[in-house]
Amino acid sequence: MLTLSTINSTRVQFMSITAELLQANLIALVSAFLAIKVLRPIAIYFNLVDIPTDRKQHVGYIPLIGGLSIYVGVLLAILAVYPIHDKLFYLLASASLILLAGLVDDLKQLGVWVRILIQTIACIIMVKGTGVYVESLGDLFGMGEIHLGQWGVPFTIFSVIGLVNAFNMSDGIDGLTGSLALVAIIGVFVFESVSGNYRLFDFLLVMAAALVPYLLTNLSIISERKIFLGDAGSMFIGFILAWVLIELSQGGPSGVNKAMQPVNVLWCVAFIVIDTLVVIIKRLRAGRSPFHADRAHLHHMLQELGLGPRQTLLVMIIISLLMVALGGLMQLIWPTASAGVFVLITIGYFFWVKRQGWSIAPKVMEDGSQKVPRDLT
Numbered sequence: 424m425l426t427l428s429t430i431n432s433t434r435v436q437f438m439s440i441t442a443e444l445l446q447a448n449l450i451a452l453v454s455a456f457l458a459i460k461v462l463r464p465i466a467i468y469f470n471l472v473d474i475p476t477d478r479k480q481h482v483g484y485i486p487l488i489g490g491l492s493i494y495v496g497v498l499l500a501i502l503a504v505y506p507i508h509d510k511l512f513y514l515l516a517s518a519s520l521i522l523l524a525g526l527v528d529d530l531k532q533l534g535v536w537v538r539i540l541i542q543t544i545a546c547i548i549m550v551k552g553t554g555v556y557v558e559s560l561g562d563l564f565g566m567g568e569i570h571l572g573q574w575g576v577p578f579t580i581f582s583v584i585g586l587v588n589a590f591n592m593s594d595g596i597d598g599l600t601g602s603l604a605l606v607a608i609i610g611v612f613v614f615e616s617v618s619g620n621y622r623l624f625d626f627l628l629v630m631a632a633a634l635v636p637y638l639l640t641n642l643s644i645i646s647e648r649k650i651f652l653g654d655a656g657s658m659f660i661g662f663i664l665a666w667v668l669i670e671l672s673q674g675g676p677s678g679v680n681k682a683m684q685p686v687n688v689l690w691c692v693a694f695i696v697i698d699t700l701v702v703i704i705k706r707l708r709a710g711r712s713p714f715h716a717d718r719a720h721l722h723h724m725l726q727e728l729g730l731g732p733r734q735t736l737l738v739m740i741i742i743s744l745l746m747v748a749l750g751g752l753m754q755l756i757w758p759t760a761s762a763g764v765f766v767l768i769t770i771g772y773f774f775w776v777k778r779q780g781w782s783i784a785p786k787v788m789e790d791g792s793q794k795v796p797r798d799l800t
Contacts, residue, residue, distance in 0.1 A: 444625050447504040448632040455496030456636040459650060462488040471530055473651050485649060487529045489601075489637040490656020494522050496633030497663075501626075513552035514666055517545040521587070521662045525655030535714045538658075542587055545662065546580040555670050557582065561685040565759035583665040586692065589699040590661030594652055595722050596732050601638045601652065602740050603695050604660045605631055610691030610747040611671065614683035617754050622682045623667055630663060664692070686762045690750025693765070694721075694743045701773045724779070 466472060466486035473485045498515065505511070524541040527533055550556050556579040560569040571578055594600040608627045615621045637652065639645045652660075668688045674681030689696060698721050703713040721742075725735040746768075753761040 487653030489652035693746035
């Protein structure tokens with residue numbers, strides 16, 4: 424029976440949660456902003472900067488501290504407001520390892536396989552420490568739930584490493600990786616709204632708040648002295664999002680606390696996954712390493728068509744939001760066809776790219792030098 428005391432108790436609980444969330448977001452926002460101010464001269468002193476080359480067409484030495492500022496914002500907000508339970512401890516610990524590997528890579532250029540080894544170790548820490556992994560793919564085609572059994576852990580490690588490097592490879596124009604991370608967070612909200620289970624969304628809002636100072640600085644909105652995300656930042660973002668999405672789509676051992684269907688994980692990061700997958704296929708078909716840098720990503724193609732960096736960023740954000748909206752619509756009207764639609768879009772995009780005839784070879788400049796985006800090289 425609904426009583427006045429019950430209503431008052433619910434109201435107090437809601438206000439407490441709201442105040443806690445606002446406090447955490449404010450701490451994340453302010454600490455990330457201050458971290459940029461503090462870390463900028465330190466980065467310059469230690470040469471943690473991106474230097475212009477034939478394939479890096481920016482002006483001046485740009486500090487690679489965007490990822491560090493996001494990390495500081497998230498970490499301080501969590502430590503100040505929320506209790507550290509086992510899953511959160513292992514997530515922050517393994518994400519710290521990923522950040523450290525990215526930081527060393529930004530300074531000294533780690534080999535691809537060294538990075539993948541470190542990413543694998545971080546994934547094993549998460550699986551062993553939390554027991555979280557992809558056990559079920561859900562009912563993808565209306566023929567019953569697909570359980571991975573003993574293949575669940577290897578599939579999880581492969582998927583997390585794939586998403587981490589997809590985010591890393593997407594960091595090709597100002598604001599892109601951070602914006603795609605915000606789109607993924609919006610996607611989580613969309614699918615959690617469908618299920619009515621908003622688990623972990625407060626954590627994602629903290630991450631979104633920590634992203635804001637970086638994006639405003641990177642896009643030269645609040646300062647002409649821009650910063651870059653760095654490998655540390657792109658890999659950290661990809662790692663955090665990967666594990667949050669796995670946790671939300673699995674819902675514990677019995678799946679009773681599932682906040683979204685496994686297929687909807689793909690829609691949250693749809694375009695970054697599709698674009699990276701198509702690029703890798705093109706590289707392999709051309710006899711190149713999947714980690715070989717080229718100009719085959721969509722943001723490169725759009726710029727080849729004459730769009731400026733801001734226009735390209737806007738197009739990429741709109742496409743990603745439309746993919747989230749399509750995934751949400753599929754979940755409402757025909758959930759068992761969602762995976763099939765995703766596959767069809769991926770195939771369609773591959774043949775569209777192939778039909779355009781874009782070469783994945785480096786672009787040769789007038790002076791004979793090669794202009795190649797960084798990607799994983």
